[in-house]
Amino acid sequence: xxxxxxxxxxAAERLSQGxxxxxxxxxxxxxMVRGPLHLSTGQEAVAAGVCQHLQRSDLLTSTHRGHGHTLxxxxxxxxxxxxxxxxxxxxxxxxxxxxxxxDFSVGMLGANGVVxxxxxxxxxxxxxxxxxxxxxxxxxxFGDGAINRGPFLEALNWAASYHLPVLFVCEDNRWxxxxxxxxxxxxxxxxxxxxxxxxPAETVNGNDVEAVxxxxxxxxxxxxxxxGPRLLHALTYRVKGHVSVDPAHYRDPQAHAAAxxxxxxxxxxxxxxxxxxxxxxxxxLVRQAKQEIDAAQQAAHxxxxxxxxxxxxxxxxTGAGRWF
Amino acid sequence: xxxxxxxxxxxxxxxxxxxxxxxxxxxxxxxxxxGRGGIFGQYAGLQARFGEQRVIDTPISEATIxxxxxxxxxxxxxPVVEMRVVDFALCAMDEIVNQAxxxxxxxxxxxxxPLVARMPIGMWSASAAQHSQSFESWFTHLPGVVVVCPSxxxxxxxLLLAALACGDPVIYMEHKELWPLSxxxxxxxxxxxxxxxxxxxxxxxxxxxxxxxxxxAAEAAQTLAQQGVQVxxxxxxxxxxxxxxxxxxxxxxxxxxxxxxxxVQVAGFGAEIAASAAEATGCRVRRLGAPxxxxxxxxxxxxxxxxxxxxxxxxxxxxLA
Numbered sequence: 304x305x306x307x308x309x310x311x312x313x314a315a316e317r318l319s320q321g322x323x324x325x326x327x328x329x330x331x332x333x334x335m336v337r338g339p340l341h342l343s344t345g346q347e348a349v350a351a352g353v354c355q356h357l358q359r360s361d362l363l364t365s366t367h368r369g370h371g372h373t374l375x376x377x378x379x380x381x382x383x384x385x386x387x388x389x390x391x392x393x394x395x396x397x398x399x400x401x402x403x404x405x406d407f408s409v410g411m412l413g414a415n416g417v418v419x420x421x422x423x424x425x426x427x428x429x430x431x432x433x434x435x436x437x438x439x440x441x442x443x444x445f446g447d448g449a450i451n452r453g454p455f456l457e458a459l460n461w462a463a464s465y466h467l468p469v470l471f472v473c474e475d476n477r478w479x480x481x482x483x484x485x486x487x488x489x490x491x492x493x494x495x496x497x498x499x500x501x502x503p504a505e506t507v508n509g510n511d512v513e514a515v516x517x518x519x520x521x522x523x524x525x526x527x528x529x530x531g532p533r534l535l536h537a538l539t540y541r542v543k544g545h546v547s548v549d550p551a552h553y554r555d556p557q558a559h560a561a562a563x564x565x566x567x568x569x570x571x572x573x574x575x576x577x578x579x580x581x582x583x584x585x586x587x588l589v590r591q592a593k594q595e596i597d598a599a600q601q602a603a604h605x606x607x608x609x610x611x612x613x614x615x616x617x618x619x620x621t622g623a624g625r626w627f
Numbered sequence: 628x629x630x631x632x633x634x635x636x637x638x639x640x641x642x643x644x645x646x647x648x649x650x651x652x653x654x655x656x657x658x659x660x661x662g663r664g665g666i667f668g669q670y671a672g673l674q675a676r677f678g679e680q681r682v683i684d685t686p687i688s689e690a691t692i693x694x695x696x697x698x699x700x701x702x703x704x705x706p707v708v709e710m711r712v713v714d715f716a717l718c719a720m721d722e723i724v725n726q727a728x729x730x731x732x733x734x735x736x737x738x739x740x741p742l743v744a745r746m747p748i749g750m751w752s753a754s755a756a757q758h759s760q761s762f763e764s765w766f767t768h769l770p771g772v773v774v775v776c777p778s779x780x781x782x783x784x785x786l787l788l789a790a791l792a793c794g795d796p797v798i799y800m801e802h803k804e805l806w807p808l809s810x811x812x813x814x815x816x817x818x819x820x821x822x823x824x825x826x827x828x829x830x831x832x833x834x835x836x837x838x839x840x841x842x843x844a845a846e847a848a849q850t851l852a853q854q855g856v857q858v859x860x861x862x863x864x865x866x867x868x869x870x871x872x873x874x875x876x877x878x879x880x881x882x883x884x885x886x887x888x889x890x891v892q893v894a895g896f897g898a899e900i901a902a903s904a905a906e907a908t909g910c911r912v913r914r915l916g917a918p919x920x921x922x923x924x925x926x927x928x929x930x931x932x933x934x935x936x937x938x939x940x941x942x943x944x945x946x947l948a
Contacts, residue, residue, distance in 0.1 A: 362702065395735030407737035412701055417725050423694020424726065430695055431702035434655065434680055457691035464686065617736035619795040621773045621820050622868025627903075 304354075305347035305512060305568050306585075308371040310592040311380060312344045314600055315370065315387055315401070319547040328548040335604065336387045340401045343371040345510075345542030348567035349474045350375040352515025353442055353535065356523045360439045362410045362428050364421035366474070367402050369414030372444050378406035384599035390606035397609040398617070410439075419449035422458035422471070429467035429532075440468040440526050448479030450493050459500045462532035470519065470526050471497070471534040474509065476541035477562075481553050497534035509537030510567040513574065540565060633809035637669040639780035640801065642812070643787040644670070644707065648677050651705065654791060657683040657692055658709025658745075665709065667747070667806045689715050693722035693744065697730060700740040705791065710746040713800065714757050727796040728771030741794045743787070748776070749839050749889055750922060750929065751803035759922035759929075761838070761890035766798040767867045767899065773797040773820055774866040778841040780810045782864055785818035793820060802839040823870035829857030832943055833877040833884045833910075835900060837863040840889045840934065847887075847939035856947060866896055871907075874900060878910040883946050885913050887939050892916030915942045 315336055322334030330337070343350065346368070354375035357363065365372040373383060378394060386393030387401050394406045405413035412428065415421045425443035432439050449455055450473065462469050473493035477484055490496065494504035503525070507518040515537055522533035540562045544551035551559075572585050615626065634642065648654045656670060662684040664671035674682035685692050689710060696708040710716040716723065723744065730740050748761040766774045773795050777783040783801060790797040818824070826841070827848050836844035841862045848858040859877045863869055878884040884904050886897035897914030905912045915934055922932045 364698075393735070395733065395737070398735045399733045403733045405734040405737060407701075407734065412698075412738070413730070413734055415726075417721055420694065420721060420726060423691040423722060424698035424701070426691065427695030427698020427700075427706075428702040429698070430683075431699040431704045435703060454690050454694065457686070457688035458694075460686060461688060461691050461695060617732045619731070619771055619773065621793045621795045621797075625868050625871075 304351040304375055305571060306588050306592040307380070307595065308347040308350060308374050309344065309568055310596040311370055311374060311383070312342045314596045315340060316342055316344070316543065316547045318600070323546065323548055325546055326544065326549040336401065337389070338400055338402070340547040341368040341545070342543040342547055343368045345566060346474060346476055346539045347371055348512035348515050348571070349472065349509045349537045349539055352512045353470070353472055353519040355516050356520050357442055358439070359409055362412055362432070362439065362441045364412050364425040364428070364441070364443050365414045366418070366421060366444055366446055367414060367416050368446070369404055370401065373404050373406060373411050373414070376406070376411040377409040378411055380595055380599040381602045382406070384596070384603040385606050388603040388606065389608070390603055391609040391613070392606045396613060398613070419445060419452035419454040421445060422449070422454045425469055426458045426462045426467055429462065429469040430465060433465070433467055438527070440470065440523065442470045442472060444472045444474055447473060447475040447477065447484040447488070447493065450496060451488060456500070459497060459502050459532070459534070463501050466529070466531040468526050468529070469532045470523055471502070471532060472519070473534065473536045475536060475538050478541045478545070480545045481549070492536065494534060494536040502532050502534050504534035504536060506536040506538065509539035510565045510570055512567060512571050539567070632811060634780055634812045635806060636780045636783050636801070636808045637667055637806040639784040639812055640669050640787050641671055641673065643784040645673060645676065647788060647791045648673070648681065653703065653705045654707065655681045655683060655699065655704050656707045656709065657685050657696060659685055659687055659711055661709050666711065667803070669801070669806070670709070689718035690722055693719035694726060696742050696744070697722060697726045697740055700742045701730070701738045705741045707791070708742060708744045710744060712758055712803065713746040713748045713762050714760050716744070716746040724769060728769050732771060739794060740796045743790045743797045743799050745799045745801065747803045748800045749802040749804060750933065752929065753924060753926070755924040756921040761888070763800055763866055764890055764894060764896040767896050771796060772867070774800070775820065775864070776800045776838040776866055777864060778802070778805065778838050778862055780808060781812055781816050782818050782824070784812055785816045786820065786864065789818065789820050800838070804839050818864065820865050821868035821870055822864065823873040824862045824864055825860065825873070826862055827858055827860035829859045830881055831857045831883070832947060833859045833861065833874070833881045834939070834943065835861045835863055835874055835884065835886045836888060837866065838889065840887055843934070843936045844887055844939060846936040847943065850936065850940050851943055856943065858943070869900070871903060874904055875907045878904045879908040882910050884910050885915065885939070885943055885946060887915040887934055889934065890916055891919050893919045911946060913942055913946050915939060
């Protein structure tokens with residue numbers, strides 16, 4: 304899974320160059336993937352480790368950096384790539400793009416362009432599951448920047464008050480856009496804030512997929528057991544800039560180089576070999592992932608654009624047809 | 628006609644909601660103090676009847692009340708989301724604007740948000756600047772939501788049922804000074820979203836209003852009739868979609884259209900109606916709303932923000948002069 308996410312992100316990054324005006328980069332018309340593209344490169348272990356424990360019927364809310372969560376929840380790569388290309392066959396019919404990628408058919412309720420906006424939606428979905436007597440749970444991903452927004456406090460308080468089946472996952476990549484989160488965050492961070500709201504929390508190395516998997520597994524067991532919400536604080540690192548055209552020159556080169564040493568795929572590969580696996584197996588998986596993404600990319604390239612009529616559908620039923 | 632079994636605007640909504648909850652187990656209510664009936668009594672008795680699982684008392688967390696409503700809707704429920712007053716709904720603007728209203732379109736129709744967000748508007752005497760506002764025009768500007776502003780107990784009953792049945796996110800705006808207004812309720816009433824109601828027929832001037840202001844428009848029309856001016860008086864009831872056919876037909880007949888609302892006149896919904904009707908029919912138009920000032924506490928200051936019947940009469944006569 305991590306290799307598939309990495310291959311997807313690498314392709315998306317390549318295809319997005321020249322796709323948005325930001326950080327001194329000018330947009331042209333040549334990029335296949337246009338608009339702001341937020342990459343989760345280097346954060347793959349969090350998505351893979353948590354979603355390992357999710358069933359198709361479980362629900363998930365994500366962030367603006369949501370490709371990895373979507374893939375790990377089981378979404379189809381071709382439909383996802385079509386969405387990034389803005390094509391009619393995309394998971395959202397080309398209406399959302401990268402920042403709003405969603406696949407409700409696998410319980411992935413959407414990436415979100417607003418920091419922390421997924422948290423209230425996640426607790427509402429969990430509340431509905433509980434009221435309806437469902438055994439499904441909700442995994443709610445958000446970043447370290449989100450813990451400084453009000454909905455973080457509101458949603459944790461809500462989930463704890465009603466004992467809702469939700470696993471909060473703070474995917475801490477250390478950066479709030481171009482500001483190091485530590486520079487603007489008081490106190491001891493996500494886990495401490497969760498504990499203050501009586502939400503049990505665990506902190507794990509988010510680049511170690513086994514640690515994420517073990518941590519999430521234990522917490523989800525409690526969540527599924529009706530013990531109420533839990534929070535997983537996964538410490539990882541944002542390898543790329545805030546958006547794909549951001550060269551992130553504001554980072555200290557030495558600290559950045561040191562952080563890259565903890566690459567989750569390198570770590571997992573080394574562990575695999577250490578446990579007696581063959582390096583060739585990994586190479587084969589890398590090739591397989593690349594082939595899958597290449598095929599998705601080709602399919603997206605060949606897919607038709609949405610018809611203009613689609614701009615007027617799925618808005619609302621009441622008064623449909625009245626646009627002015 | 629003598630009222631025989633009058634019911635208040637608040638009770639009418641409560642009766643409609645109880646009926647809908649009885650018929651549809653997916654409907655739940657969430658908001659602050661709803662278990663005790665809501666501070667205006669518009670949820671009286673519902674928790675006792677349907678239980679605290681379906682009539683959910685929440686923390687004072689407007690953003691999450693609204694956002695959770697969106698999540699509940701995506702997971703199969705039909706939430707009625709209580710914001711207490713529209714002024715507090717401002718704490719949930721992201722959840723209304725970026726989440727509830729956009730969800731269906733942005734995700735390519737994968738989900739829908741059948742949610743009714745109740746956010747009472749309007750002056751509520753001596754409630755000052757943060758509890759007196761009328762923001763209906765803000766939401767008419769927002770693709771993806773229905774906007775409803777009932778003015779009578781009957782409409783509050785019928786339109787709440789229609790809102791609950793429509794499947795779209797609805798911004799449902801009751802008026803705080805209308806809660807005690809009482810009238811007989813016709814069980815067969817069935818007001819539709821997007822359908823205006825003619826309160827009075829006339830051919831000299833078309834007068835359009837909604838919500839609390841509708842009652843002052845009616846007083847003004849009565850006064851004008853005594854002066855020989857026959858007003859065609861329309862209660863818009865739903866601001867999006869709004870009944871363009873009814874307004875245009877009336878304006879085309881009378882040639883004069885006056886819109887009055889309690890909200891600030893600048894960029895109010897009256898401007899949209901005036902512009903649309905003038906484009907469509909070439910009628911003369913005028914709008915009359917509040918000055919662009921915050922509502923003051925002292926009654927003298929509050930009065931400066933109210934558009935009384937006398938002002939409507941004066942505006943009508945000036946138009947026809």
